Amino acid sequence: MTQNPTTPFEAHYQSFGDAAAPEEGTRHLALLRAELARRQLDGFLVPRADAHQNEYVPPCDERLAWLTGFTGSAGLAIVLTDEAALLVDGRYTLQAATQVDTASFTVVPSFEVTAEQWIEAHLPAGARFAYDPWLTTIDGVEKLRRAVSAVGGTLVAVDSNPLDAVWIERPAAPTGRISVRDPELAGESVPDKLARIRTALAADKLDALVLSDPHQVAWTFNIRGADVAFTPLPLSWAIIPAEGRASLLIDGRKLEPMVRRELAFHAEILEPVYFDDALALFAGSGATIRLDQATCPAHVAARIEASGGKVSKGASPVALMQAAKNAAEIAGMQAAHRRDGAALTRFLAWFAREAPAGNLTEIDAVCALETFRRETNLMRDVSFPTIAGAGPNGAIVHYRVTGATNRPINPGELFLIDSGAQYEDGTTDVTRTMAVGAPTAEMRDRYTRVLKGHLAIARAVFPRGTAGAQLDPFARQYLWAAGLDFEHGTGHGVGAYLSVHEGPARISKLGAVPLVPGMVLSNEPGYYKTGGFGIRIENLQIVEEREIAGAEKPTLAFGTLTLAPYERALIEPALLSPEERAQIDAYHARVLAEIGPLVDEATRAWLESTTAPL
Template sequence: MFEAHFQTFEDPEGGVALTARLAAFREEMHRRQLTGFVIPRADQQQNEYVAPSEERLAWLTGFTGSAGLAVVLAKEAAVFVDGRYALQAAQQVDTHAWSIVSLVDPPPESWLAEHLSAGDRVGYDPWLHTTAAAERLAKACAKAGAELIPVESNPVDSIWTDRPAPPLGPVTIHDARFAGETEADKLTRIRAEMKKLGVDATVLSDSHAVAWTFNIRGADVSHTPLPLSYALVPKDGRPVVFIDSRKLSNTSRDHLERNADVCEPDALTEALTATARSGASIGLDSATAADALTRLITCAGGKPVRGNDPVSLLKAAKNPTEIAGARSAHQRDAVALARFLAWVDREAPKGALTEIDAVEALETFRRDTGALKDVSFPTIAGTGPNGAIVHYRVTRKSNRRIAPGDLLLIDSGAQYEDGTTDVTRTIAIGQPTDEMRDRFTRVLRGHIAIARAVFPDGTTGAQLDTLARQFLWQAGVDFEHGTGHGVGSYLSVHEGPARISKLGTTQLKRGMILSNEPGYYKRDAFGIRIENLVLVAAMEIPGAEKAMNGFET
């Protein structure tokens, strides 16, 4: 009756294969005269979701989370994860071969400085680290008297004999009825931002920025309609889009060529070098631009100017067409979710349903809308102790029966051409315990506090984050993830730069869409999260002396 088309339930590799890979990797390090190497969970553009060919961290360690890093030394190895993935890493990584360490406190650089010796040579792939990250690693190495070495080819790739081919998803046009703004108008706004920065050109190293600017979408990354690509935008003249031509139809090529020249990805190096030779100042996005780009521009005589991507804030504040599309997408999605909740209410008390059943049913109800393009991330359906794993993904092996007395945490989303959705509900199967009721109530009160917040222009996500946590703090508990993240318009379900978290320093602007998702997780017992998406909008307050904003759910 139900089935999943957009997600699978295969178990990650483990055991002997991973042990052999770590040994082979150390041999490759030795062959290259390296005593250490740093492997981030990243591709060349720091995407959250990466193509199978870029899953180096998972291939080497077994850890499949969307954020993390590994350091391999001659006799020690460590996997670094944040609080969202601590339980998952403990389940997936061989702790006899790897230490599992916090990604935040202390940071990997501290661990590295403590475990290196004078004269050590630590390698890194400059295409997989931002310049800021590389500088932190270099400082840590120098503290121990070691040296950080950029490599020309990644040693993981040298031993990954069955590495998948790079993706070639077809590029499609994101129609004006969904985009709400032409490519030419977007380029005009981008150049206005470039003028403020004082740069001669800027590199769009974030594929989301390229997709938004040129109103295209793709299929290179799971669950995100992303065409992997770069663009070089000069302050005058035609931009250049660097994208594999095999992804382009005549129609999509013609669409791009209305506003830009189109070149193969390997032409980026030559184009940047030519631009930099004149001493040009070239803008780079601190969050996504690879250290290799900074090094290339510097070596060619240019001036890399690191800062915020000029597209990120423009993209984050949705236009009226995108906002209308988001409302339409959520209305459609709500029907599917309501059907799912009714099905759970009817079937779960019988005690026969499993987590996989829930995932397959919810996706089927969404496909029944006739508009589903993909899920926006693998559905998180965790019952009992699995619900306490913040980013749990059910597999055939971990699949658990949804039993009376359990809580079922279901976090899911959809990709529709008119909008991207993300929603979480926690469902009590039968009678919850008093503790479950208390924690759920505290999470709900925090969720409502965010939804009802009123705040002036200039407010950041960090200033609002405590509203969601206050009731949990009163009970001496907390949650180890942000309260909210930005959401794209038929793009990434996790979009920067705005977020509601302790680290959210970006001002919240009208038109931004963010999640509101406080939670509580009791290890080996249950998890609770309640999530809706909210729109930053003007608040009409009689007698107000200054402009105020709030959230529309």
């Protein structure tokens, strides 16, 4: 491996996230305001969203970036006649301030002021405020209605998006090819999944279910697509009745003849243009139809009710089914993580050799890691944009390196890299923090406290019915003892060759869903010193049943999927208990046993050294 590998990803990261000049956002804002005036509207909501509320959206749905210049993954703009605001969460306040024209857009931290509060404070009395019902959820509309009504305004659902009318160069909708999942990887047939869904509908006395989340459509029909970056999604909809034939609404250009024939065994295939007609058909008999209120567009609910149907707002039963991986999916995830662990270990050994010379940049490291993964010949994509932060950039929780922000990795600093890959048999997500040269005592202390919390989650044993919020303090206790904390959740769900961020379970202060066997979650506590350094340690783990002699309740625990060594130079043994030392040594012995045979001789020699008993 050369010091600065050249890869197909390099050009991507040289430009990734580079926004248009701020004055372009100002020009686009003027165009939108003119269109709003033409439609006699006084305000409009522009979320960073598509009709499915996906985390990653196709270019044709990047309306917020087009309007404002802001390229973060979450945010929304509120445009009024005389002022406009861009609301972003704590991850993006610094980025937003550099990407938008702050003379035209006021950057508002959403953790301080919600969109509804801003509307109440700024919307003129009696104003007509509009939203796109395809881009706004059922819950979102209710919140908007309360805010607009509070100032005597009128909330208007537009028939067509006014921003689209002035975005002349808007890209076309994606038509990524759809593939049918290998039955050996899916582990359950489509008829069996549909039968389980129908049993759940009958139990809740529902007549039908609308799947508005393409992840759930992909899982149900054992398909994958290529419509968005980082996640193998087929943008699509489905209607599953308690009795009768399901309908799958998907752009036919995505379907090869053999794929179409396969899917036709399980559902009627319709073009998305017929979605409204299909909804009306199912709802026309007064049917009660379940919609996911957190992700389903308000348009769908309005169409059902206008056609005489009843909307049941609640969680889709598919979410929990999908989250609990079956034996085949678990085996696939294990295979993907061994393969990925070998690639990551090769990177870590390379980094340990090259970084101390001070000649690497963040982009160099990103490209090197993606090269090692690409050399498996099985990687389909990265599972999210790699987070690679040197020194103070590591303290920005969701920092994304670009050509403009690319920073040298200097001796005496910490380097944090959070990355993952999509393989057909599984999805990975792993974070390691490395010392470049000799770390300070503070770095070692903070890293070891984070590691202790990470180990506490990994060895947790808990009764069935335990939710993520109950486990979250395990990861924070050693930081809390020093008056420290981190501001993100400890863990999120992960899909099987699907989204790297999958619900409904999570390990966080808000994690209310009980964990069940087969769920895959991340374990990623951290610590971030603003202007100094960032630390995060992340493994993926799977919920498993645990037999305990004399146990009075069914008991669960975690099995670790990720296989890569921790940063030995940052571990302060004096802070570890004998149990924690043994836990680290056992994990490192497993990494050496499973990864050692998969790497080259030089990497294995490095691995043997770094995984030696503490």
